[in-house]
Amino acid sequence: MDFSWIIPYRDLLLHGAVLTCVLLAISVTLGFGIAILLAVAQVGRSRFLRIAAKSYCTFFRGTPLLIQLWLIYYGLGSYLPHIPGLRGSFLWPVMREGVFFAAVALTLNFAAYQGEILRGTLLAVPKGELEAAKAAGMRPGMVLRRIWLPRAIRIGLPTFAGEVILQLKATPIVFSVTVMDLYGAAYKIRQDTLLVYEPLILVATFYVTLTFFITQVFKRFENALPTSR
Amino acid sequence: MNSSTSILQYLSISPPGWGGVLLTGAVATLLISFGAYFVGMILGLFGAIGKLGGIRPVGFVLNVYTTVVRAVPELVLIVALYYAGTDGLNRVLSWAGVGPIEVNGLVAAIAVLGFVQGAYMTEVLRGAILSIPVGQLEAAKAFGMRPTLRFRRIVLPSLIPNALPGFANLWLSVIKDSALIAVVGYQELALAARVAASNTKQYMLFFLAAAALYLAITIVSNLLFSALEAHFRRGHRPIH
Numbered sequence A: 001m002d003f004s005w006i007i008p009y010r011d012l013l014l015h016g017a018v019l020t021c022v023l024l025a026i027s028v029t030l031g032f033g034i035a036i037l038l039a040v041a042q043v044g045r046s047r048f049l050r051i052a053a054k055s056y057c058t059f060f061r062g063t064p065l066l067i068q069l070w071l072i073y074y075g076l077g078s079y080l081p082h083i084p085g086l087r088g089s090f091l092w093p094v095m096r097e098g099v100f101f102a103a104v105a106l107t108l109n110f111a112a113y114q115g116e117i118l119r120g121t122l123l124a125v126p127k128g129e130l131e132a133a134k135a136a137g138m139r140p141g142m143v144l145r146r147i148w149l150p151r152a153i154r155i156g157l158p159t160f161a162g163e164v165i166l167q168l169k170a171t172p173i174v175f176s177v178t179v180m181d182l183y184g185a186a187y188k189i190r191q192d193t194l195l196v197y198e199p200l201i202l203v204a205t206f207y208v209t210l211t212f213f214i215t216q217v218f219k220r221f222e223n224a225l226p227t228s229r
Numbered sequence B: 001m002n003s004s005t006s007i008l009q010y011l012s013i014s015p016p017g018w019g020g021v022l023l024t025g026a027v028a029t030l031l032i033s034f035g036a037y038f039v040g041m042i043l044g045l046f047g048a049i050g051k052l053g054g055i056r057p058v059g060f061v062l063n064v065y066t067t068v069v070r071a072v073p074e075l076v077l078i079v080a081l082y083y084a085g086t087d088g089l090n091r092v093l094s095w096a097g098v099g100p101i102e103v104n105g106l107v108a109a110i111a112v113l114g115f116v117q118g119a120y121m122t123e124v125l126r127g128a129i130l131s132i133p134v135g136q137l138e139a140a141k142a143f144g145m146r147p148t149l150r151f152r153r154i155v156l157p158s159l160i161p162n163a164l165p166g167f168a169n170l171w172l173s174v175i176k177d178s179a180l181i182a183v184v185g186y187q188e189l190a191l192a193a194r195v196a197a198s199n200t201k202q203y204m205l206f207f208l209a210a211a212a213l214y215l216a217i218t219i220v221s222n223l224l225f226s227a228l229e230a231h232f233r234r235g236h237r238p239i240h
Helices: A010-043 A047-062 A065-082 A098-124 A127-135 A140-177 A182-193 A197-224 B004-011 B019-053 B056-071 B074-095 B105-130 B134-142 B147-184 B189-200 B203-232
Strands: none
Touching: A010 A047, A010 A098, A010 A140, A010 A182, A010 A197, A047 A098, A047 B203, A065 A098, A065 A140, A065 B147, A065 B189, A065 B203, A098 A140, A127 A140, A140 A182, A140 A197, A140 B074, A182 A197, A182 B074, A197 B056, A197 B074, B004 B203, B019 B056, B019 B105, B019 B147, B019 B189, B019 B203, B056 B105, B074 B105, B074 B147, B105 B147, B134 B147, B147 B189, B147 B203, B189 B203
């Protein structure tokens, strides 16, 4: 075992670790927002929205993330330059990078899984509470905002930690679209130094540590909130 | 973009169309998934029995196995095991005096994914075995059934309905994880689509076609698993 490469490559590794965390944070936060819309659409009255949200979830849950990533990076990416005006806009430098497509793919993928979970927890909120809210004179929008969603999110909280960890474990795939995340850094070190195991062991340790850290944070968070029905 | 005829040309089965390559890839994906699922189930069965057996060192080793495999990203595991596996095998072979061999990509993919599946399968089966009412096992014991007979006649039939939802999830995840094998260069559906796409520059078309094939596999699998569950749950009280 030879770990002497850590010192010369420390910046690459550190950048990679930060990028992994940033991708995780972005995709979980934005994905959760989209997931709420997807879940509400799936239990809502509009037939069109229901079918649209359901198809979205089926597509993103039924195909590998790798295919989604390549579809977005190579497929959509090849159309972007043809959209008039986009090339000159201030967004272009961001939208040219692999990391932008990686964040989009991870976000859309996370939204689909979390959307399915929230759909289930929306249906698990006791009917009586919604009826009570209605009886107290709340309009449908307010019931959703004040009672239905907060309760549903709270019921779904114990599974949320697991979803975040699954998402963390999904992030290394972004190296396949030239993103230098932590795994991408390990990949480059392997190519440079021809060491196979040591870089992989190092990044694996990082992922396990981060997983442990996430579970601890969520445990604290869950204990602070009354999650029982 | 293209007219519909050229899309059909691109997707036609025989060359210069790439449909055949995609379908061969889909077959490879199914083969890898079936193989890995089977290997995983065997590993999981032994893992679950080992974990519940109560022998301390065995339980410890199995705990390390399931914890590490489930905490490390699949991609890292697959790459590490792929190299470690072929490298280790060749070292053993050279130690035994046999020259190095080229490990078949399909076999390596099945072994690696099966090892990963085994960890998840262990937990699913352990949970399913634990959910069997103790009284039933005690009754079987009281009738004088030996452990193997008890396992075959009582444990196995009653764990299947409990384990089926977990099995279904794992089957869907092994199909999706098999796409990661593309990273180590074995041509299954994802890599086939990439090869076709980069040769024709029709990225959107071929990745959508691959996605459609994956979707078809998962949707058919879903239907099969709900039918299986309905079959094995016959006579059970409905859950809702």
